[in-house]
Amino acid sequence: MENNKIEKSFIYSLDPRTKMLILLLMIFIGVMVMDPFCTLIIIFCVYLTYRANGFSNKQVWKTTKPLLFAFVLFFILNFPFATPLPDEEVYFKVLSIPVTMTGILTGLGNALRFMMFIWIADLITQVTPTGDIVLALNKAHVPPEASIAIGIAFSYIPVLKKEIGTIIEAQKSRGANFESKNVFKKIKAYIPVIVPGLFISIMRGRDIARAIEARGFTYDPVNRTYRNEIKLRGRDFAVIAFMLILFCIIAYLSITKGWFGTRFVYTLMTRS
Amino acid sequence: MGELIRFDHVSYTYPGADDPAVDDVSLSINEGEIVLITGPSGAGKTTLCSMLNRIVPESYGGDISGKIFIEGADISQYTIGQMAFISGLLFQDPSGQLTSATVGDEIAFGPENKGLPVDKINSLVDEYIGYVNMQKFIKRPPQALSGGQQQSIVYASVLAMEPEIYILDEPTSNLDPLGSDLVFRLMKKVATDKKKTAIIVEHKLEKIIDMVDRIIIMDKGKIAFNGTPKDVLSHYKELSQIGVEVPQIDQVINRINEEKGYKLPAPITLSEGVNELKSILPEKLPVDAMQAVGRTFKEPRKFDKPIIEVKDLHFYYNPEVEILHGINMDIYDGEFLSIVGQNGSGKTTIVKTFNGLHKPTGGSVIVKGVDTKNATVAKLSRSVGYCFQNPDHQIFSSVVRDELTYGPKNVGMPQEEIDKIVDEVAKMIGIEDILDENPYNLSKGQRQQIAVAAILTMQPDVIVVDEPTTGQDPRQSHQMMDMVKKLNTDYGKTIVVITHDMSIAAEYSDRIITMHNGTIIAQGTPREVFKEEEMLNSSNLEPPQVTRLLKRAGITDPVAIDVDEAMQLLSTMDLKKEA
Numbered sequence: 001m002e003n004n005k006i007e008k009s010f011i012y013s014l015d016p017r018t019k020m021l022i023l024l025l026m027i028f029i030g031v032m033v034m035d036p037f038c039t040l041i042i043i044f045c046v047y048l049t050y051r052a053n054g055f056s057n058k059q060v061w062k063t064t065k066p067l068l069f070a071f072v073l074f075f076i077l078n079f080p081f082a083t084p085l086p087d088e089e090v091y092f093k094v095l096s097i098p099v100t101m102t103g104i105l106t107g108l109g110n111a112l113r114f115m116m117f118i119w120i121a122d123l124i125t126q127v128t129p130t131g132d133i134v135l136a137l138n139k140a141h142v143p144p145e146a147s148i149a150i151g152i153a154f155s156y157i158p159v160l161k162k163e164i165g166t167i168i169e170a171q172k173s174r175g176a177n178f179e180s181k182n183v184f185k186k187i188k189a190y191i192p193v194i195v196p197g198l199f200i201s202i203m204r205g206r207d208i209a210r211a212i213e214a215r216g217f218t219y220d221p222v223n224r225t226y227r228n229e230i231k232l233r234g235r236d237f238a239v240i241a242f243m244l245i246l247f248c249i250i251a252y253l254s255i256t257k258g259w260f261g262t263r264f265v266y267t268l269m270t271r272s
Numbered sequence: 273m274g275e276l277i278r279f280d281h282v283s284y285t286y287p288g289a290d291d292p293a294v295d296d297v298s299l300s301i302n303e304g305e306i307v308l309i310t311g312p313s314g315a316g317k318t319t320l321c322s323m324l325n326r327i328v329p330e331s332y333g334g335d336i337s338g339k340i341f342i343e344g345a346d347i348s349q350y351t352i353g354q355m356a357f358i359s360g361l362l363f364q365d366p367s368g369q370l371t372s373a374t375v376g377d378e379i380a381f382g383p384e385n386k387g388l389p390v391d392k393i394n395s396l397v398d399e400y401i402g403y404v405n406m407q408k409f410i411k412r413p414p415q416a417l418s419g420g421q422q423q424s425i426v427y428a429s430v431l432a433m434e435p436e437i438y439i440l441d442e443p444t445s446n447l448d449p450l451g452s453d454l455v456f457r458l459m460k461k462v463a464t465d466k467k468k469t470a471i472i473v474e475h476k477l478e479k480i481i482d483m484v485d486r487i488i489i490m491d492k493g494k495i496a497f498n499g500t501p502k503d504v505l506s507h508y509k510e511l512s513q514i515g516v517e518v519p520q521i522d523q524v525i526n527r528i529n530e531e532k533g534y535k536l537p538a539p540i541t542l543s544e545g546v547n548e549l550k551s552i553l554p555e556k557l558p559v560d561a562m563q564a565v566g567r568t569f570k571e572p573r574k575f576d577k578p579i580i581e582v583k584d585l586h587f588y589y590n591p592e593v594e595i596l597h598g599i600n601m602d603i604y605d606g607e608f609l610s611i612v613g614q615n616g617s618g619k620t621t622i623v624k625t626f627n628g629l630h631k632p633t634g635g636s637v638i639v640k641g642v643d644t645k646n647a648t649v650a651k652l653s654r655s656v657g658y659c660f661q662n663p664d665h666q667i668f669s670s671v672v673r674d675e676l677t678y679g680p681k682n683v684g685m686p687q688e689e690i691d692k693i694v695d696e697v698a699k700m701i702g703i704e705d706i707l708d709e710n711p712y713n714l715s716k717g718q719r720q721q722i723a724v725a726a727i728l729t730m731q732p733d734v735i736v737v738d739e740p741t742t743g744q745d746p747r748q749s750h751q752m753m754d755m756v757k758k759l760n761t762d763y764g765k766t767i768v769v770i771t772h773d774m775s776i777a778a779e780y781s782d783r784i785i786t787m788h789n790g791t792i793i794a795q796g797t798p799r800e801v802f803k804e805e806e807m808l809n810s811s812n813l814e815p816p817q818v819t820r821l822l823k824r825a826g827i828t829d830p831v832a833i834d835v836d837e838a839m840q841l842l843s844t845m846d847l848k849k850e851a
Contacts, residue, residue: 130373148371155373159415163665169629170666173658174726175650175682192678195668199712203664207368211426214325214361215371216385216433219353223387227380227394 005054006127010235012053016132017139018236023124025247030116032254036108037265039116046119053127063122064115071111079107082262105262130154135230144221152208160201167196276469277301277324277437282338283493284319284328293319295493296338306463306470306483308501311490312515313745317473320490321439324471325355342437357386360435364442364743366422367415375401375417375425376410382433400428404458418615420451427458438462438470445475445743448615448772450812456480475745478519478817481505482541489516505538517746520775520818521545523835528552528842534850542817546824552847553825561844566830569837572782572797575604579640579734579766580626580656586634587621595621597790598635603734608760608767610777613787614812619770622787623736626768627656640733650683657732661739663716663723672714672722673707679730690729697728700763701755717748721755728759734766735759741773749773753780775816778802778833786811799831 006012011019026042033039050060084090084100091099130151137147168178171192178193180186217224253259279299285292294316301307309317322328329336330352340347342358350358360382363369372378376397383393401407404424409417414425423443430438440459444452460483463470474480481487487504489497491514497504504511508518508526518526522538525548529536534552539545580603587596596618603609603626611619624630625637628649637644639655660666669675673694680690698704701721706714711722720740727735737756741749757780759765771777777784777798784801786794788811794801801808802815805823814820818838819831832838 131377151373152371155370155413155415158413159367166660166662167665169624170658170660172629172649173627173653173660174666174679174730175653176678177650177682192666192668196665199667200664204368207363207365208371210327210331211363211369212371212381213327213331213352214356214363215382215429216353216356217381218351219356219385220387221385225384225387225390225393227377227384227390227397229390 007054009053009127011049011123012127013235014127014239015230015232015236016128016136017230017232018239019124019128020136021240022243023120025243026120027117029247029250030113030120032250033260034106034109034113034262035260035264035266036105036112036262038260039109039112043112043116043119046116046123050119050123053123055123055126063119067115067118071115074111074114075107077107078110079103082106101266102263105266109262131228132230135226135228138226139230144224148212148217152212156204156208159204160197163200163204164193164197167193167200170196274303275300276303276305276343278341279320279323280339280341282323282340283336284323285335286319287333289334292493294323297493297495298338299488299495299498301469301471301486303469304467305485307472307486307488308477308480308484309471309473309488309490310475310477310516311496312747315490316493317490318441321361321441321471321473324437324439325359325361326350326352327361353385356382356435357433358435359437359439360430360433362423362427362430362438362440362443364445366419366426366446369426369429370414370422373413374411375406375414378414378425379429379432382429386433396432396434400432403431403461404428418451419447420454420615423447423451423455424458427455431462436469438468440470440472440474442473442475442743444479448812449814450614452476452479453812456483459483475517477517481519489514491515501540502538505540508538515745515747520816520835520838521821524549524818524821524838524842527835527839528847531839531843532847536850542820542824545821549821549825552850553827554846554848557827558844558846562827562830562841565840565844568840569799569830569832573607575607575782577605578602579605581638582622582625582635583638584635585622585625585632585637587625587630588633591633594633595790596625599790599792601785601792601795603766603768605733605766606760606764607782608757608769608780609783609785610769610771610781611785611787612770612772612774612777612813614772616789617787617811618790619787620738621790623658623738623768623770626652626734626736627658628652629658653679653730653732654683655732656734656736657727657730658736659724659727659738659740661742663719666723666726667711667719670710670712671707672703672709672711675711675722676707676726676729679726683730693729693731697725700728700759701725717744717751720752724755732765734768736768736770738770739772740769741771741776749776756780772813774802774813775834778816778819786813798833802833803831 033042080097080103082103084098084102088100088102093099133154134147134151137150176189176192178189180189279297282294282297283292284294297320311317319328323340326347347355370378371381379397379400380393383396401410404427406421406424414422443455456479459470462468472480481501484501487501488495489504489511496514497507505518505522506526508522511518521542525536525539525545528534536548539548582599582601585596585599586594588594599622613619621630625632625644626639628644628647631645639652644652667675676694676697677690680693698707701724703721703725706718711719740752740756753776756767760767781798783795784798785792786801786808793811794804794807802819805815808814816833818835819833822832822838827841832841
């Protein structure tokens with residue numbers, strides 16, 4: 001039911017090229033905006049986009065949950081490397097690394113940006129059917145051999161996931177233990193999963209190659225028809241215009257006025 | 273109807289192979305004909321079919337000689353791309369043939385490749401999706417559908433290319449009985465409605481024989497028999513030597529012909545068989561003599577010591593969709609048990625609770641006195657070994673011996689003991705000669721043996737074998753089952769086989785459990801279960817053909833579950849002279 005809502009949503013109905021542009025511009029904006037508070041506002045806007053386009057809180061949480069560990073890791077790994085301002089107050093030291101406001105803001109900013117990138121990428125992929133990706137690639141003059149291969153690869157992700165699940169079960173049934181805390185042991189434990197996984201993927205690849213040949217793919221690939229058409233409509237132009245304007249404003253303020261730096265909002269708050 | 277396809281002294285050898293896969297074949301197929309090609313694995317059936325759309329030799333290379341003509345034209349001048357729209361090919365595994373993100377796009381893929389206008393493509397999609405009755409799935413990803421549904425979609429995709437010749441290469445070997453019926457019914461419909469030529473490669477003759485005009489039997493690259501079903505099936509002895517199993521009704525009629533010197537024609541359908549049999553049965557059946565013979569029928573062994581106890585077992589992945597609804601059953605030490613049921617009936621789910629891959633969400637599973645809730649899969653794997661259907665899901669070593677030691681090492685067995693067990697198991701399975709080989713260089717049958725051996729080295733008391741005969745020819749199926757049976761009788765292992773092949777279940781099991789929608793609907797000896805035909809039908813299963821033949825001919829007590837038993841019952845009667 002939930003997926004039905006998503007398929008009827010505004011963002012789903014956009015042209016795949018528009019969606020790709022949104023993704024690209026959001027990545028650029030993410031690169032420019034380093035301030036954690038501003039990033040938080042963008043994340044909130046992404047959340048609203050999720051919710052307005054039929055995603056339930058449960059679905060958003062499913063994407064977010066695995067990110068939390070990486071979020072903490074990003075925060076911890078980033079803040080020691082931030083150069084504090086001259087004479088900046090050192091709150092305390094952890095393993096002789098000074099903890100300063102710049103460090104905290106940098107760590108927080110980077111961790112939040114990481115989360116924002118994943119959210120945006122997740123949102124855009126979830127609202128873009130794989131068939132549309134193939135069509136967008138064709139419009140970009142990617143040869144049909146490559147675009148169809150990419151389309152097939154996307155549709156096979158769930159199939160391969162299932163195969164890997166079966167392999168893990170088969171090896172567990174032979175006493176395999178994948179729960180080791182030691183990273184090297186863990187990698188070694190996965191060899192009995194990776195080897196059959198590769199073997200099965202190669203076999204499947206061969207089957208598919210034979211199947212698409214049997215369905216006439218090599219008949220005349222350049223002049224083949226595409227049943228589904230993609231077309232930029234009014235709503236696409238509106239979204240593109242909005243995104244470009246937003247991007248230009250942020251780029252202008254960031255480059256000429258030096259806004260959205262790591263300490264941008266913090267400085268504003270402490271100044272007053 | 274004129275000649276459509278002609279093979280003129282065609283031979284083909286794969287690159288690197290010593291012997292030809294197809295050896296001097298000359299053959300003619302007429303327009304509108306439905307031809308069944310069968311024969312043991314490796315007989316050259318698939319190669320022959322793949323030549324018709326030039327995948328062989330174009331994609332494989334190799335040496336080809338002789339000529340193939342379609343509608344009088346030598347096809348060596350065409351590319352695979354051109355041939356695809358003349359000979360449409362449907363393969364075994366539906367999931368390996370899906371190319372698109374939605375069902376609608378899948379069906380459109382072929383017509384799009386031909387560069388047809390969009391309107392025409394859309395009308396083809398509408399026509400053929402209706403043909404396979406899958407309209408409501410048009411926007412769904414085909415990868416998410418069941419095997420039978422996927423094969424229907426791939427079938428519709430081939431149909432939408434509107435080729436002159438349809439080639440179906442073992443289209444049902446990965447499907448359950450319900451899925452197979454679906455595909456065969458569709459084939460029949462296309463053949464009748466569209467008056468196209470169809471070539472089907474298939475091992476399960478029983479389901480398809482009444483739909484075909486001609487049977488071609490291949491063996492070692494050559495054509496061994498070529499004629500109408502009645503002609504070919506009357507050679508049941510020669511066929512069984514080649515490794516082709518004729519339907520049980522034909523085995524019975526052929527054996528009557530042999531023993532009595534009759535000339536009854538080989539029946540094609542069950543009702544034909546029933547009528548032939550009825551025509552020679554005496555007016556009054558010798559009830560007492562039949563009962564006396566019935567008492568000599570092999571009685572399954574009885575066991576009473578439970579090794580696995582399943583009590584009110586419930587299981588779900590998602591609380592809203594329960595898969596197992598309160599299962600109660602015992603598995604006895606030393607028995608050979610078959611669990612039957614259509615796809616989705618819960619067979620695999622239930623056996624996965626035996627070794628802890630699934631933990632019960634309600635009730636309990638006790639293995640050798642241990643509640644599976646309190647034991648790890650690794651610990652349970654020493655009591656219950658689970659052989660998955662496809663050996664390629666577990667084989668990863670470059671040497672067979674290493675593959676066999678993986679399990680015991682995981683559970684911390686000392687090296688000395690492991691070496692001893694590996695040698696013992698290799699002897700048990702008969703793979704001593706290949707212990708130092710690379711499993712990936714061996715045949716699928718050998719890899720399957722290795723997979724079973726790798727489970728045996730864990731020294732489990734119970735061995736679960738998941739669909740061991742899927743996609744195999746009759747001879748390979750029996751080899752595999754004989755090996756499993758030997759583990760049961762000679763080494764005392766308790767065997768649980770999951771299957772939908774009823775004659776296999778009848779032949780090997782002490783007991784059969786029938787599942788339907790996550791519940792057990794019947795359990796008992798094969799004879800007890802096969803008596804309940806209606807109940808089996810409700811789960812889309814049916815008793816072996818010979819059981820149905822005798823029942824419909826009026827011989828209901830005792831129930832015969834294989835051809836030998838049927839012949840013993842018939843031997844008590846004074847059969848009438850054939851009409």
